[in-house]
Amino acid sequence: MTTTPRTSHSPATVLVANRGEIALRIIRTLxxxxxxxxAVHTDADAGAPHxxxxxxxxRVDGYLDSGAIVAAALESGASMVHPGYGFLSENAGFARACAGAGLVFVGPPASAIEAMGDKIRAKDTVAAAGVPVLGGFAEKPGQPLDDDALLHAAAETGYPLLLxxxxxxxxxxxxxxxxxxxxxxxxxxxRREALASFGxxxxxxxxxxxxxRHIEVQVLADGHGNVVHLGERECSLQRRHQKVVEEAPSPLLTAAQREAMGGAAVAAARSCGYTGxxxxxFIAEASRGDGEPELSFSFLEMNTRLQVEHPVTEEVVAIRGGRGIDLVELQVRIALGDPLPFGQEDVSWQGHAVESRIYAEDADRGFLPTGGPVLALSEPSGARVDSGVAAGGExxxxxxxxxxxxxxxxxxRAEALRRMDAALGAYVLLGCVTNTAxxxxxxxxxxxxxxxxxxxxIETDPPEPASGALPEHVYAAAALDHQLDLEPGGAGPSADRFATPDGWRMGGPAWTPWRLRAPRHDSAVVRVxxxxxxxxxxxxxxxxxxGAPVAATARRSADGSRLTVTHAGRTRTYARADDPATGHRWLGAGGTAWTLHEEPVAAALRDDxxxxxxxxxxxxxxxxxxVPVKVGQAVLAGTTLAVVEAMKMEHSVPSPFDGxxxxxxxxxxxxxPMDAPLVTVEPVRAEPADAPPDPSVPTPATREEHTP
Incomplete structure (x- = not known):
């Protein structure tokens, strides 16, 4: 193992078995x-912020290598292990391995992880404690229901159903x-997907x-029999069953409903001997009609760890009137054997908090994962940002x-949402497409x-899509930014006044044309x-x-990281960065980033x-x-040419045409990388009406036999 020397000593040491923003969040509290x-890291994370x-x-070979992580804890002299979330955080075997090595696991006992980790067992456990559950049925492990039994059980439950x-x-x-x-x-x-994903x-x-509606309740339980809840979080804004925005408290619940749901959460925690x-x-349904809506809720599952969205609870919880709480600190103190320093009667709530998750994904392309260098990063100063990336990273x-x-x-709530909009507008990451806009x-x-x-x-009533046209001010700013390269002291190729293609000539200025292209947008010719x-x-x-000529001004900051442009009477400041690997130029403003690059004015453009x-x-x-195809194979439009996996998501890449x-x-x-060539397909060419058919090209009658 390679090590970075410790710079401080303390009576206790915690190994954080995670990475990214949650590792930084835990380290900050420690x-x-x-x-x-x-910290532990793989080779890819050797210089990561955490x-x-x-x-x-x-260094460890992988974040899922429980043996290596326990060995790292022992080598470092750590006495405790905090799993964060994801990876090994809900792995009962890892919790037992820590205990067996004499390490304190900052989390619940392995028995509680096991009881809540199996949805069927968890449902039976909490139902016995009086927690409401959804109607349905379950298969026994290793004994799938045959078709007739499955149809019979489904008919008794009633449609629609969720498997x-x-x-x-x-x-x-x-x-x-x-x-x-x-x-x-x-x-x-x-069953096939469950077996492949979970064994x-x-x-x-x-x-x-x-x-x-997806509503969850934060609970805390110590080793002295004390269990409290800290109110609920609304987590209903999701894509692909994964949360995007969370808030606390829920805009749905009344005080009485909060008390009922909190009581059910406490009962669920007690039912499995939970600590930490x-x-x-819960899945919640609100009846519609006049008057106060009635609420029904049913147990969904218990996450036996800290949640990604825990900050919104920290922001609104007030203990004895003082707003704010640190859940990581309470986790550590409970793991050390301390009793909870407050009871349920001491808990109240102040104001409203909202959390937005910044994902490396292109929301306008079906939330496809993205990636790339972090060329520049600007985070809002008026909001809390729990981040796992830094400029210069990947x-x-x-x-x-x-x-x-x-x-x-x-x-x-209205003010929290207003502040969130301003914060997202101030968040700009250049080099990688994100979902901020x-x-x-x-x-x-x-x-x-x-x-x-x-x-x-998001699926059935999505927000307005992004405009298909790139704003004119972005093209103008990009062209002006390129034009500044040609100014004295800029990045132009020559100091020779007659060799610099900036439009200068004796007798007066001339137009300098720039052809600029952004992914999935038409190119524009901008003359300056x-x-x-x-x-x-x-x-x-x-x-x-x-278009008509428009007066504009442009200047860069001293370090070149900002571009201020006045165009059509409006002044905007853009974050800017150049990607040396691709030659693309990135501009960002208002939470949106664009990558634009210059092409020769007469260049032919590829249609993405x-x-x-x-x-x-x-x-x-x-x-x-x-790659389920080979050279010489005939394919139809829609035939899968390759399957690419990124960030827990598989994507089948289809053929765009017959060929x-x-x-x-x-x-x-x-x-x-993104846009890397995968497969080349020669399209079927239309034959003249009097030409004999080519037997090597599939016809509608023979297409099925050519399908992979």
């Missing part, structure tokens, strides 16, 4: 408590079934709640796509503003020239395509969507799992 911290923040950093793997989470393997004719095939598909094909079948911080998740496909969380608090549109959705939430809102009439340095006239040159490219950075494979550029196991 430092405040005067407790030493140890390794630099800890007192000591140790869920008993052993897993994260939405994998879940299937909604609305009619008996669909049940058998859906169950078979759910267990056992299914839990429950009544499907229409327009459900945990979350009990966002890869090896880990979860969540990069950071932005948290705002306000005296009421989508989050702003989502939070402005009329239903979100009204608190009318459901877990299917000095504005001689203005007489001020940095004054230009700008024409975007065939139609792939007219026959080269099919990777829609995201990731690992090639399969023949003429080239395969990758093999299974290869790592590819």
């Amino acid at each position: 430092k405040r408590m005067g407790i030493g911290s140890v 390794t630099l923040a800890a007192d000591l950093a140790l 869920k793997p008993s052993a897993g989470g994260g939405g994998k393997g879940m299937r909604a079934v609305h009619a008996p004719d669909d049940l058998v095939a859906a169950a078979a598909a759910a 267990d094909s056992t299914l839990l079948v429950e009544r499907l709640v229409r327009r459900p 911080a945990g979350t009990v998740e 966002v890869t496909s090896a880990f979860d796509p969540m990069l950071a969380k932005v948290i705002t608090w306000g005296p009421d 989508f989050l702003r549109r989502l939070l402005r959705h009329p239903r979100v503003a009204a608190g009318d939430l459901s877990t299917d809102l 020239r000095r504005d001689g009439a203005a007489g001020a340095p940095g004054a230009y006239l700008v024409r975007v395509d065939d 969507d139609a792939a007219v040159d026959g080269t099919v490219r990777s829609p995201m950075p990731g690992t090639v799992l399969a 023949t494979v003429t080239g395969v550029a990758v093999r299974p196991g290869a790592s590819v």
Whole structure:
């Protein structure tokens, strides 16, 4: 193992068995408590922010290697292990391994992890404690129901139904079934995915709640028999069954409903002998009609760890009137054997908090994962940001796509949402596409503003899509930024006045044309020239395509990281950065980042969507799992040419048209960047009406036999 020397000593030391923003979050609390911290990292994370923040950093082969992590803890002299969330945090075997090595596991006992880790067992356990559960039925491990028994049990429960793997989470393997004719095939598909994802094909079948709300309750339990709840979090804004925005408290619950749901959460925690911080998740339904809505809720699952969204609870909880709480500190103190320093009667809530998750994904392309270098990073100063990235780093496909969380608090929900919009507008990451602009549109959705939430809102009632046209001011700013390269002292290639292509000539300025292109947008030709009439340095006239000339000014900051442009009467400041690997220039403002690059004015442009040159490219950075075609093979439009995996997501890349494979550029196991060539397909060419048919090209009658 390679090590970074410890810089401080403390009476206790905690190894953080995680990475990214949660590792930094835990280390920050440990430092405040005067407790030493140890980070672990893989080769890819050798210089990651969490390794630099800890007192000591140790290399491991993988974050899921429990043996290596226990060995690292022992080598470092740590006495405790904090698992964070994800990875090994809900692994009962890891908790036992820590205890067996004499290490304190900062979490619940292994027995509680096991009891709540299996959905069927968890449901039976909490139901025995009086916690409401959804109607349904379950298979026994290793004994799947045959088709007749499955149909009979489903008929007794009633449609629609939701099929869920008993052993897993994260939405994998879940299937909604609305009619008996669909049940058998859906169950078979759910079992296959459950077996592949979790090694267990056992299914839990429950009544499907229409327009459900996902509400969870934070609980704390110590080793002295004290259990309290800290109120609820609304987590209904989700995509692909994964949370996007969370808030506390829920805009749905009344004080009486909060007390009832909190009481059920406490009962669930007691039922499994829980200690530490945990979350009990419920599916809630609110009746519609006049007067106060009635609420029904049912147990969903218990997360036996700290949740990603725990900051919103920390922001609103008030203990004996003092707002704010540190759940990580309470976890550590409970693990050390301390009793909870307060009771349920001491807990109240102040104001409202919202959390937005910043993901490395392109929301306008079906939330496909992205990646790339962190060329520049600007985070809002008026909000809490729990981040795991830093300028100079790299966002890869090896880990979860969540990069950071932005948290705002306000005296009421409207103010918290207003502050969130401002914070997201101030968050700009250049070099990697993020979902920040989508989050702003989502939070402005009329239903979100009204608190009318459901877990299917993004899917069934999405926010307004981003404009298909790139704003003219972005093209203008990019052209002006390139133009500044040609100014004296800029990045131009020559100091020879007659060799610098900036439009200067004897007798007056001329137009300098720039052709600029951004992914999935049309190119624009922007012409720039000095504005001689203005007489001020940095004054230009700008024409975007065939538009009228517009007066503009442009200047860069001393360090080159900012570009301030006045165009059409409005002044905007953009974050800017150049990617030396691609030659692309990035600009960002208002929470949105654009990558633009200059092309020769007469360049032919590749159409990303139609792939007219026959080269099919990777829609995201990731690992090639399969290439089920070979050179010479005839394919149809929609035939899968390759399967790429990134950040827990598989994506099948289809052929854009009927044709023949003429080239395969990758093999299974290869790592590819976004837009990397995968397969080349020669399209079927239309034959003249009097030409004989080509037997090598599939016809409609013979297509099926050519399908892979």
